[in-house]
Amino acid sequence: xxxxxxxxxxxxxxxxxxxxxxxxSHMSCxxxxxxxxxxxxxxxxxxxxxxxxxxxENFRCIHQSNGGVSNARNRxxxxxxxxxxxxxxxxxxxxxxxxxxxxxxxxxxxDWILESFQIIGSVNGDVHMPSLAVDAFETRVESNEPIKYAxxxxxxxxxxxxxxxxxxxxxxICVQHGVRFNERxxxxxxxxxxxxxxxxxxxxxxxxxxxxxxxxxxxxVHLSGKLYTPEKYMEGYEINYKAFMNLDxxxxxxxxxxxxxxxxxxxxxxxxxxYSRRKYQHLYSxxxxxxxxxxxxxxxxxxxxxxxxxxxxxxxxxxxxxxHHHIKIAxxxxxxxxxxxxxxxxxxxx
Numbered sequence: 001x002x003x004x005x006x007x008x009x010x011x012x013x014x015x016x017x018x019x020x021x022x023x024x025s026h027m028s029c030x031x032x033x034x035x036x037x038x039x040x041x042x043x044x045x046x047x048x049x050x051x052x053x054x055x056x057e058n059f060r061c062i063h064q065s066n067g068g069v070s071n072a073r074n075r076x077x078x079x080x081x082x083x084x085x086x087x088x089x090x091x092x093x094x095x096x097x098x099x100x101x102x103x104x105x106x107x108x109x110x111d112w113i114l115e116s117f118q119i120i121g122s123v124n125g126d127v128h129m130p131s132l133a134v135d136a137f138e139t140r141v142e143s144n145e146p147i148k149y150a151x152x153x154x155x156x157x158x159x160x161x162x163x164x165x166x167x168x169x170x171x172x173i174c175v176q177h178g179v180r181f182n183e184r185x186x187x188x189x190x191x192x193x194x195x196x197x198x199x200x201x202x203x204x205x206x207x208x209x210x211x212x213x214x215x216x217x218x219x220x221v222h223l224s225g226k227l228y229t230p231e232k233y234m235e236g237y238e239i240n241y242k243a244f245m246n247l248d249x250x251x252x253x254x255x256x257x258x259x260x261x262x263x264x265x266x267x268x269x270x271x272x273x274x275y276s277r278r279k280y281q282h283l284y285s286x287x288x289x290x291x292x293x294x295x296x297x298x299x300x301x302x303x304x305x306x307x308x309x310x311x312x313x314x315x316x317x318x319x320x321x322x323x324h325h326h327i328k329i330a331x332x333x334x335x336x337x338x339x340x341x342x343x344x345x346x347x348x349x350x
Contacts, residue, residue, distance in 0.1 A: 002058070004029040004102055005171065009072035010036060011089035014044040016218045019127065021052050021059065023093035023214070029103050035076040040066030070181035070189050073164075077174060077202075084113070085171045087164040090211075093120075095212040097132055102168050104137065105205055112146060112197070112204040113168040116159045117213040136209040146204040147247050151254040157208040166213040173200050186228060188236045195243040204283040206254035214253065230271045230284060234296050237266045241300075249289040251305065260300075267297050268315040272322075276334035280344075282287030286331065293327050 006024060010017050036053060038046045038061060046063060053059040062075060073087065086103055088094060101115050118130055143149035150161060160166070173179065180199050182187050188314055229239035272293065275284045284292075301323040308319055314337055321330035 002033040002082040003029070003106065004033075004084045004086060004099055004168065005076075005080035006032055006034045007073055007085065007087045008036045008075040008090055009039055009069050009076070010041065010049065011047055011069070011072075011085075012043045013090040013218075014039045014041075014048060014214070016091040016123075017045055018048050018052060020088065020090050020093055020345040021049070021056075023095075023129070024088065024098075024224045025056055025059070026096055027094065027098050028090050028096045029099035030058070030085060032058060032099060033080075033082060035079055036061040037072040037076050038063045038066060039072040041070065052124055068183060068186075070183045070185065073181050074183065077171075077180060080171055084168045085174060086166075086168045087266065089165060091218050092165065092216050093127070093129075093214040094216065095129060096133065097210070100137065100212075101205075101207050101210055108205075110142075110203045110205050111170050111173060111201045114154075114159055114204065114206045115166050115210040116157070116208055117163075117166050117210060117215055119215045120210045120217075122217045130211075130214070130262055132211065133209055134209070137207065139207065139209045141206040141208065141302065142203065143206070146201040147198060147255060149204065149206070150198065151258050154206060154208075157206075158211075159206065159208055162188075164190045167194070169197055171291060173197065176200075182239065185236050185239065186226075186232060187225065188240050192240050192243055195240065195247065197332075227274075228270075230275060230289070230296075233270045234292075237263055244248050246272060257306045260306050261308055262302045262306040263300050264304075264319050265311055265315070267300075268311065268318060271297070272318060272330070273315070273334050273338065275340045276331055278335075290327055290331060292332075293322065295322065298322055298325065298327065300335050 008020065020035070021036070036049050036059065038049055049061040053061045062079065064072070064075060078087065083163060101113050105113055120127060141149070141153070154161060174197070177200050179193065179200070181193050185192065240260050241263050244255055244262065248255040250256065275289050301319060302325070304323070308316065311319065318330045318334055321327070321333065
C-alpha cells in the first residue's frame with residue numbers, strides 16, 4: 001500500500017500539467033501513487049497525461065466526461081489506495097520535500113498533517129524551484145484540539161485554512177465517515193471538504209514553515225473570476241455556514257465568530273455590492289435583489305450577535321443597515337458607492 005495517494009484533477013491545462021506531474025515525480029519520497037483525473041479536456045491535456053503516466057509506473061490517468069472538479073476528485077478518492085490522501089492542482093507544483101512531513105509522522109497517531117505554501121507567481125520561461133529554510137522542519141505544532149487551534153493560532157500563520165492542497169488527510173477517515181466533495185457546489189467546495197473532515201480529527205500536526213507547495217500563475221482564467229447567480233452564491237454560503245456551526249455552536253467560540261464573518265464577507269462582496277452595480281441590473285433588478293436580501297440574507301444578519309470584524313469599512317456599514325432592516329437604504333448606498341468607484345477608476349485611467 002502506498003503511503004500517500006496524490007490526486008490531480010485536470011481540465012484543459014496543456015500548458016501546465018506536464019510541469020506539475022514532473023515536479024511530483026522528482027519528490028525524495030517515492031512511496032506514493034498519483035491519480036490523474038482528466039475531466040473531459042478538449043485540448044491536448046489528455047494526450048500529455050497518457051504519455052507521462054505510461055513512462056512513470058506510480059502514475060495513472062483516468063479519463064471521464066466533464067463532471068467538474070469535485071466529481072473528478074471524488075472519482076479519485078474512490079480509486080485511492082494510500083494511507084494518506086492529498087491534492088495537487090494541475091497548474092501548481094511541489095518541491096522535492098513535499099511528502100517529508102508525512103514520512104516524519106508515519107507511525108504516529110495523528111489524523112491530519114498540514115504544511116504551508118509559496119507563491120511563485122507568473123510563469124515566464126523556466127520556474128526556479130525554491131529550497132526550504134534550514135529550520136523548516138523544526139517548527140512542529142501538535143494539537144489535540146484541532147478545531148480550536150485551526151480557528152485561533154493557525155490563523156496567525158501563512159497556512160491557508162481551507163485549501164485541500166498542502167494538507168494530508170487520512171484515507172480511512174474519509175472512507176469511514178463518507179467525507180467527499182459536494183458536487184452541487186461551484187465555489188468553496190474545498191472549504192466544505194476540509195470543514196467536514198475536521199469533525200473527525202482527534203489530533204493534528206502543523207508545520208507552518210514547511211512551504212513545499214508552489215502556487216503558480218500560468219495566465220489562465222480561473223473559476224474564481226466566474227459570475228454566479230445570487231442563488232448559487234448563497235447556496236454555497238449556507239452549506240458552508242452550516243458546516244462551521246456543526247463544528248462548534250458555542251456562542252463565544254472563534255468558530256461561530258468565523259462563520260458569521262464568512263457569511264457577511266461572501267454575501268456582501270458577491271451578492272449585495274456586486275449585483276447593485278449598474279452592469280448587472282439587467283440580470284437582477286433592484287426589486288428582485290431587495291426581495292432576495294430580505295428573504296435569504298437578512299435573517300442571518302439579524303441573528304448574528306458576535307462582532308463582524310473581518311470586513312471592509314463599506315461592507316461594515318451596509319451590514320449594519322441590513323441587520324437593522326434598512327435594506328432599501330443599504331442598497332441605495334451600495335449603488336452610490338459603486339458609481340463612486342467607477343468614476344474614480346475611469347479618472348485614474350486618464
